[in-house]
Amino acid sequence: xxxxxxxxxxTAAPSQAAPADASGTRDRASIRRTNLGAVLGLxxxxxxxxxxxxxxxxxxxxxxxxxxVAELVGLGLVSEGPARRExxxxxxxxxxxxDGGGLCGLGVEISTSYVHVLALALDGSQVYAxxxxxxxxxxxxxxxxxxxxxxxxxCLAALERAGRRPVGLTLAVPGVVxxxxxxxxxxxxxxxRDVAVADALRSRLRRAGVPTLPPIALENDAKLAALxxxxxxxGSGVRDMLSLTGERGIGAGIVxxxxxxxxADGFAGEVGHMPLDPARNPCVxxxxxxxxxxxxxxxxxxxxxxxxxxxxxxxxALEQRLADLRRRAEAGDPSTVAAxxxxxxxxxxxxxxxxxxxxxxxxxxxxxxxxxxDLLLDRVRDMLxxxxxxxxxxxxxxxxxxxxxxxxxxxxxxxxxxxxxxxxVP
Amino acid sequence: xxxxxxxxxxTAAPSQAAPADASGTRDRASIRRTNLGAVLGLxxxxxxxxxxxxxxxxxxxxxxxxxxVAELVGLGLVSEGPARRExxxxxxxxxxxxDGGGLCGLGVEISTSYVHVLALALDGSQVYAxxxxxxxxxxxxxxxxxxxxxxxxxCLAALERAGRRPVGLTLAVPGVVxxxxxxxxxxxxxxxRDVAVADALRSRLRRAGVPTLPPIALENDAKLAALxxxxxxxGSGVRDMLSLTGERGIGAGIVxxxxxxxxADGFAGEVGHMPLDPARNPCVxxxxxxxxxxxxxxxxxxxxxxxxxxxxxxxxALEQRLADLRRRAEAGDPSTVAAxxxxxxxxxxxxxxxxxxxxxxxxxxxxxxxxxxDLLLDRVRDMLxxxxxxxxxxxxxxxxxxxxxxxxxxxxxxxxxxxxxxxxVP
Numbered sequence: 001x002x003x004x005x006x007x008x009x010x011t012a013a014p015s016q017a018a019p020a021d022a023s024g025t026r027d028r029a030s031i032r033r034t035n036l037g038a039v040l041g042l043x044x045x046x047x048x049x050x051x052x053x054x055x056x057x058x059x060x061x062x063x064x065x066x067x068x069v070a071e072l073v074g075l076g077l078v079s080e081g082p083a084r085r086e087x088x089x090x091x092x093x094x095x096x097x098x099d100g101g102g103l104c105g106l107g108v109e110i111s112t113s114y115v116h117v118l119a120l121a122l123d124g125s126q127v128y129a130x131x132x133x134x135x136x137x138x139x140x141x142x143x144x145x146x147x148x149x150x151x152x153x154x155c156l157a158a159l160e161r162a163g164r165r166p167v168g169l170t171l172a173v174p175g176v177v178x179x180x181x182x183x184x185x186x187x188x189x190x191x192x193r194d195v196a197v198a199d200a201l202r203s204r205l206r207r208a209g210v211p212t213l214p215p216i217a218l219e220n221d222a223k224l225a226a227l228x229x230x231x232x233x234x235g236s237g238v239r240d241m242l243s244l245t246g247e248r249g250i251g252a253g254i255v256x257x258x259x260x261x262x263x264a265d266g267f268a269g270e271v272g273h274m275p276l277d278p279a280r281n282p283c284v285x286x287x288x289x290x291x292x293x294x295x296x297x298x299x300x301x302x303x304x305x306x307x308x309x310x311x312x313x314x315x316x317a318l319e320q321r322l323a324d325l326r327r328r329a330e331a332g333d334p335s336t337v338a339a340x341x342x343x344x345x346x347x348x349x350x351x352x353x354x355x356x357x358x359x360x361x362x363x364x365x366x367x368x369x370x371x372x373x374d375l376l377l378d379r380v381r382d383m384l385x386x387x388x389x390x391x392x393x394x395x396x397x398x399x400x401x402x403x404x405x406x407x408x409x410x411x412x413x414x415x416x417x418x419x420x421x422x423x424x425v426p
Numbered sequence: 427x428x429x430x431x432x433x434x435x436x437t438a439a440p441s442q443a444a445p446a447d448a449s450g451t452r453d454r455a456s457i458r459r460t461n462l463g464a465v466l467g468l469x470x471x472x473x474x475x476x477x478x479x480x481x482x483x484x485x486x487x488x489x490x491x492x493x494x495v496a497e498l499v500g501l502g503l504v505s506e507g508p509a510r511r512e513x514x515x516x517x518x519x520x521x522x523x524x525d526g527g528g529l530c531g532l533g534v535e536i537s538t539s540y541v542h543v544l545a546l547a548l549d550g551s552q553v554y555a556x557x558x559x560x561x562x563x564x565x566x567x568x569x570x571x572x573x574x575x576x577x578x579x580x581c582l583a584a585l586e587r588a589g590r591r592p593v594g595l596t597l598a599v600p601g602v603v604x605x606x607x608x609x610x611x612x613x614x615x616x617x618x619r620d621v622a623v624a625d626a627l628r629s630r631l632r633r634a635g636v637p638t639l640p641p642i643a644l645e646n647d648a649k650l651a652a653l654x655x656x657x658x659x660x661g662s663g664v665r666d667m668l669s670l671t672g673e674r675g676i677g678a679g680i681v682x683x684x685x686x687x688x689x690a691d692g693f694a695g696e697v698g699h700m701p702l703d704p705a706r707n708p709c710v711x712x713x714x715x716x717x718x719x720x721x722x723x724x725x726x727x728x729x730x731x732x733x734x735x736x737x738x739x740x741x742x743a744l745e746q747r748l749a750d751l752r753r754r755a756e757a758g759d760p761s762t763v764a765a766x767x768x769x770x771x772x773x774x775x776x777x778x779x780x781x782x783x784x785x786x787x788x789x790x791x792x793x794x795x796x797x798x799x800d801l802l803l804d805r806v807r808d809m810l811x812x813x814x815x816x817x818x819x820x821x822x823x824x825x826x827x828x829x830x831x832x833x834x835x836x837x838x839x840x841x842x843x844x845x846x847x848x849x850x851v852p
Binding site: 176185186238239240252254256257259261262263264265266267268269270271272273274275276277278279285287349352353354356357358359360361387389390391394395396 | 602611612664665666678680682683685687688689690691692693694695696697698699700701702703704705711713775778779780782783784785786787813815816817820821822
């Protein structure tokens with residue numbers, strides 16, 4: 001039942017990520033907590049099912065399952081009721097399903113061009129979302145944090161009115177973060193360096209009179225996007241995945257054997273500056289031929305049109321400009337077609353490299369790729385087929401994200417909800 | 427006590443690699459087995475210690491530790507005796523230490539230029555080693571397997587005479603393997619394709635009258651080398667590591683949060699063909715600028731000297747040729763110095779890329795780098811410092827392997843021994 005693990009997505013401290021020891025060496029309460037979480041995770045990933053089926057799926061004895069389900073019902077996290085069987089005859093069976101008890105997780109993304117506040121219920125359904133366009137770099141951290149705090153306060157007030165209780169909030173930023181101190185170390189895309197964002201938000205929210213705050217965590221946007229994309233395929237057998245977020249920069253989130261790959265300091269997934277061709281364009285980092293100068297948003301717009309073209313107008317919403325790009329491609333505009341071909345080639349080049357290093361089963365293209373990626377996919381898949389060293393290209397599938405620019409906020413909310421799966425009882 | 431885990435190195439099936447479930451949902455026998463393994467692993471990684479210390483280190487109650495140690499003594503896996511305290515006065519305490527009970531693991535590497543058969547005792551000490559130079563590609567699979575089987579039979583006979591019992595054998599090959607069927611899918615360096623090596627060796631050993639055979643597994647050489655290198659630093663706090671094996675090809679083994687990264691099909695770590703410069707030399711794979719054409723053994727020899735030079739003479743042992751290269755560098759020979767400088771630059775370039783993707787705490791350079799890597803290290807470290815995006819280059823340290831060409835065989839033996847740590851009782 002590997003796919004029903006709940007701890008494995010966590011970006012938590014090593015002690016929590018090492019359940020082997022926990023298993024062997026901790027007490028009965030800890031084992032029971034793990035089992036409660038395992039049942040919850042099974043219902044989330046596999047859907048409603050009978051107690052007998054839960055016992056079969058988890059390998060737990062049936063009396064244990066009965067007792068666990070009773071405790072989860074008591075906590076308001078699951079409910080029991082008759083199965084909906086269309087056209088079936090006879091007595092309907094009783095199914096256990098996730099309920100949620102009004103719990104929700106918050107994800108807040110501060111991106112280069114917007115702030116996005118979102119809440120998901122325990123079953124992953126969206127219960128609140130609000131996105132505000134914003135020139136984040138130009139505004140500076142103080143003004144952005146002021147505005148973010150206001151939108152979080154609005155969200156918390158709306159959730160309270162709806163009788164929902166937030167269990168946590170995860171903030172997503174495009175850059176290198178120190179999760180332990182919830183500090184943005186270095187985020188060149190928004191011009192932030194050493195900003196203690198959780199503290200800054202907490203003090204603003206307290207000043208605004210928000211009575212109770214959920215715990216606030218911080219994570220890199222690409223890693224959170226990967227969590228959100230993994231939540232979409234969890235239960236389908238995919239355990240190794242690469243999620244690529246294309247904006248001005250390119251970031252990756254890596255899921256290895258069902259766990260987010262963070263690396264020694266949480267810096268893993270910095271793929272934007274892979275040096276793929278020293279003869280190519282200069283990068284903001286001072287070098288040449290970095291991958292994001294080839295496949296980032298600026299690259300495709302620059303290749304497709306001159307600087308005075310409306311494609312480059314920051315006052316036009318990005319989705320609209322990308323729709324414009326699509327129309328030009330469909331009309332056969334030569335420079336647009338050439339730009340897409342070039343970007344698809346270079347995207348495939350870097351993905352093939354990453355597929356050789358990581359051997360993912362699935363690559364999900366998010367960010368701006370969500371909007372025009374279908375125009376690139378054939379060429380990208382072709383590059384993978386011909387360049388990956390593993391037989392059959394390691395059976396690596398490439399798909400477009402269904403979440404688009406909302407992926408990081410979704411991932412933040414999922415990570416906040418993980419606390420419930422890790423520790424269903426207080 | 428994350429660093430004392432024993433399951434986390436395993437390349438075993440997902441069910442075994444998912445101890446979170448095991449913990450929560452399996453029976454008392456399974457918990458006891460996990461605890462027995464945890465005590466064994468602690469003694470291996472942390473050295474001899476008192477029962478009280480074991481209790482403190484594992485978090486297990488002292489009576490449980492006493493009972494576990496008694497069982498391990500009964501199994502002949504640990505022994506208890508007085509501490510050796512130089513110059514101390516008073517009654518010496520009693521320490522528990524790994525014993526091994528004559529158990530050992532076998533690692534057998536079939537490389538491009540040799541076959542290496544090696545056995546390690548439970549504590550990692552070497553109890554048998556034999557290496558035979560061989561032109562593996564030219565000989566073809568049948569002849570090589572004949573010779574390998576003979577050397578394994580010799581090793582098994584020697585171990586039997588010494589009263590040692592092999593618990594398993596892992597075969598290492600330079601290429602893509604299907605571990606489930608123990609088949610070499612594709613190993614261009616030795617010219618093998620779809621060779622069912624475990625079956626082939628078993629039938630040869632049976633024909634040769636070997637009475638009992640240990641289980642035979644197969645794994646990629648770079649992954650096994652990574653296991654061996656990780657065994658060297660296990661217990662030191664390193665949980666994220668990249669091990670690079672430099673021969674004619676370049677392979678990597680990746681350890682992420684204490685676990686070998688295998689990818690969806692076990693193909694991860696294929697770093698030799700990372701496309702770093704399309705303007706550079708053609709590769710055997712048909713493309714240009716692959717990393718191994720820049721930093722592989724052939725690259726450094728080609729850059730250092732013309733084809734007629736003794737450096738290229740296959741009849742001279744590689745270690746000897748590398749010693750010759752070192753003498754030339756130390757004498758200041760311009761083409762040697764330029765070759766080393768070029769290779770160090772390109773090695774640093776690729777390592778910086780991998781450090782950005784994986785954020786390892788430690789990079790270990792093995793294979794031919796073991797012999798001349800000290801001449802490259804300054805430049806390589808400098809490249810990492812200036813190119814890695816993470817602050818302080820993600821604190822990534824670069825070291826030379828202490829195992830050299832023996833790393834893969836060592837890793838094979840360690841993997842075979844893991845079975846004892848995973849399942850100390852039958």
